[in-house]
Amino acid sequence: MSAEPVRVLVTGAAGQIAYSLLFGIAKGDVFGKDQPITLILLDITPMLPVLGGVVMELQDCALPLLREVIPTDKEEVAFKDLDAAILVGSMPRREGMERKDLLKANVAIFKSQGAALEKYAKKTVKVLVVGNPANTNCLIAAKSAPSIPKENFSCLTRLDHNRARSQVAMRCGVPATQVKNVIIWGNHSSTQYPDVHHCKVNMAGSDLACFDAVKDDDWLKGAFISTVQQRGAAVIAARKLSSAMSAAKAICDHMRDIWSGTPEGEFVSMGVYSSSNSYGVAEDLIYSFPVHIKDKQWKIVDGLAINEFSRGKMDATAAELVEERDTAVTFLSA
Amino acid sequence: MLTLLTAMYIVVRAASSEADPIRVLVTGAAGQIAYSLLYSIAKGDVFGKDQPIILVLLDIPPMLPVLDGVVMELQDCALPLLREVIPTDKVEVGFKDLDAAILVGSMPRKEGMERKDLLKANVAIFKTQGAALEKYAKKTVRVLVVGNPANTNCLIASKSAPSIPKENFSCLTRLDHNRARSQVAMRCGVPADAVKNVIIWGNHSSTQYPDVHHAMVNVRGKEVEAYDAVKDDSWLKGDFISTVQLRGAAVIKARKLSSAMSAAKAICDHMRDWWFGTLDGEFMSMGVYAGGNSYGIPEDLIYSFPVHIKNKLWNIHDGLPINDFSRAKMDATAAELVEERDTALSFLSQ
Numbered sequence: 001m002s003a004e005p006v007r008v009l010v011t012g013a014a015g016q017i018a019y020s021l022l023f024g025i026a027k028g029d030v031f032g033k034d035q036p037i038t039l040i041l042l043d044i045t046p047m048l049p050v051l052g053g054v055v056m057e058l059q060d061c062a063l064p065l066l067r068e069v070i071p072t073d074k075e076e077v078a079f080k081d082l083d084a085a086i087l088v089g090s091m092p093r094r095e096g097m098e099r100k101d102l103l104k105a106n107v108a109i110f111k112s113q114g115a116a117l118e119k120y121a122k123k124t125v126k127v128l129v130v131g132n133p134a135n136t137n138c139l140i141a142a143k144s145a146p147s148i149p150k151e152n153f154s155c156l157t158r159l160d161h162n163r164a165r166s167q168v169a170m171r172c173g174v175p176a177t178q179v180k181n182v183i184i185w186g187n188h189s190s191t192q193y194p195d196v197h198h199c200k201v202n203m204a205g206s207d208l209a210c211f212d213a214v215k216d217d218d219w220l221k222g223a224f225i226s227t228v229q230q231r232g233a234a235v236i237a238a239r240k241l242s243s244a245m246s247a248a249k250a251i252c253d254h255m256r257d258i259w260s261g262t263p264e265g266e267f268v269s270m271g272v273y274s275s276s277n278s279y280g281v282a283e284d285l286i287y288s289f290p291v292h293i294k295d296k297q298w299k300i301v302d303g304l305a306i307n308e309f310s311r312g313k314m315d316a317t318a319a320e321l322v323e324e325r326d327t328a329v330t331f332l333s334a
Numbered sequence: 335m336l337t338l339l340t341a342m343y344i345v346v347r348a349a350s351s352e353a354d355p356i357r358v359l360v361t362g363a364a365g366q367i368a369y370s371l372l373y374s375i376a377k378g379d380v381f382g383k384d385q386p387i388i389l390v391l392l393d394i395p396p397m398l399p400v401l402d403g404v405v406m407e408l409q410d411c412a413l414p415l416l417r418e419v420i421p422t423d424k425v426e427v428g429f430k431d432l433d434a435a436i437l438v439g440s441m442p443r444k445e446g447m448e449r450k451d452l453l454k455a456n457v458a459i460f461k462t463q464g465a466a467l468e469k470y471a472k473k474t475v476r477v478l479v480v481g482n483p484a485n486t487n488c489l490i491a492s493k494s495a496p497s498i499p500k501e502n503f504s505c506l507t508r509l510d511h512n513r514a515r516s517q518v519a520m521r522c523g524v525p526a527d528a529v530k531n532v533i534i535w536g537n538h539s540s541t542q543y544p545d546v547h548h549a550m551v552n553v554r555g556k557e558v559e560a561y562d563a564v565k566d567d568s569w570l571k572g573d574f575i576s577t578v579q580l581r582g583a584a585v586i587k588a589r590k591l592s593s594a595m596s597a598a599k600a601i602c603d604h605m606r607d608w609w610f611g612t613l614d615g616e617f618m619s620m621g622v623y624a625g626g627n628s629y630g631i632p633e634d635l636i637y638s639f640p641v642h643i644k645n646k647l648w649n650i651h652d653g654l655p656i657n658d659f660s661r662a663k664m665d666a667t668a669a670e671l672v673e674e675r676d677t678a679l680s681f682l683s684q
Contacts, residue, residue, distance in 0.1 A: 020370070023595050053588025060581065060596035062512040062519070062526035162412040169412070176412035231410065238403030245373050246410035 005036040012089025013041030020248035042078040079120040090131025107331040114144025155271030157288035159250035178202035184269035186317025193313035355386040362439025363391030370598035392428035425466040432471040440481025464494025505621030507638035509600035528552035534619035536667025543663035
């Protein structure tokens, strides 16, 4: 095992999602079981003692691929020579905070991190934005790193994608891996559109169209959609904490697929740059599309038939993203 | 004719390639350690990447809503091996037909609680769970006790399940073992898996004895004895030992929470090695029944020893020379376990 280590940054590294995520990365589940890793952990200064505890635990895991762990609160250390960046940390909504204030605080963070990527990271860096509002934070980071290709930036909608798969699977009584090609369109928010018109379910050895496998159009166009849209809130209501385990799994899936590609005939959902898309979605957004991935490059799956029902929902989530973007961009130039 | 036979063979192959699921229980399932653990089990990292699993999650009634959230998340992970998830607060559901049980839940120490009270509360829990194993689980069940005081809780559970072989019960000292490996590895500038055959003797407490007299370090392709690789005997006999003994407290101090990630990793290592065996020439640390041991440790304890594992059976690695320094430390941790056992047994008979 003599491959050069990859340099991977996780921000919000002292937090809940990172705690579930770091082990999966360090174990080799994301970048490959023979790929050594230098793991850089960034968080805000008050969290450095907690970060020290996380570093101790990673050492105590005795993982052979983990070459080095670098805890820091400094951007010039964190973003240096990166191959991959997973930006989990963001400003959380506090009581009494308006949406506008949340957006303003996060624009400041992601403008700074985008500029740090521009200044310190490799130009080939792949950036996954998780911290919410993920799509808009991702767009701000990309705009603040003009010499890094916009295609290198993406945001996480894989958790919603996995949730959609799992809901259909449970309905059909099959393992979730037998449900393929669900799509999450749009914003990682309650306007997201989980679309199963092109989804296939493998039942008793043959691939059925999802609507035929489920045999409940009302559910697929109604409660299924709202269940997936509101699943995050349901988990918080039960656990009193947000979904760390399943979010971490989705992050690993997303990053692993970028690194090693998607299987033939399968597509996954990613929030990516919308310019030149063939689905009539507004340009200059980070919008979740169905994609294939090969050689670390994603391509939107073109030519899928879109009916009126889907069109309405795809446009609604795009409209929300346009509004978010326009508000955020005013803060960018402020 | 050939085509027909081939077709039949393919059908039979397909039908039998899907292994029967195993039933795995995790107690304290709504808690912090379980949260870091369940995903790895469900993913196939412990029982094998082709072994389907029925995951049974036990916790106390007030935690059932939180447990529902955990079930939701496991569903949202879309894991192919996870056939079923059964959340419950009932022992007759939790312990039914088990192949493996990981007993994480125990009574935590509360402010003002004396050691004796902690022991009494835990004896009650593990007596009940041992009896449930006896009544409901398969006789082949493998039981790993994590909840502290792990060694004594394990002994109580085993005594409460008389028709399940004592060899099927163990407690976790693999976290201490991994910590010891990692400390030596960092000192030598090598990856942690280049350090082999450390030993944790005794109680999973601050009297544990991390022993590297028989450990080997792979330095640039050559196997070197740990004492020669480290070249700092006073560190190995001093700070190294106390660092490993007190590591749990150091993590709590920094994180304000106990070690879940690394504990979960150690649980996976322990269970996986029990299931698939240890490599030739390597031994691991496990808290096991001391009956018949050749190291002069009192019988009728659960004591951590160096073990080999094959066909799901562990064997203590015999014949290691024990010097005076090691002897004293091994005896001290045994003495603590004897005292814990005697106090616990007095509660058992009440």
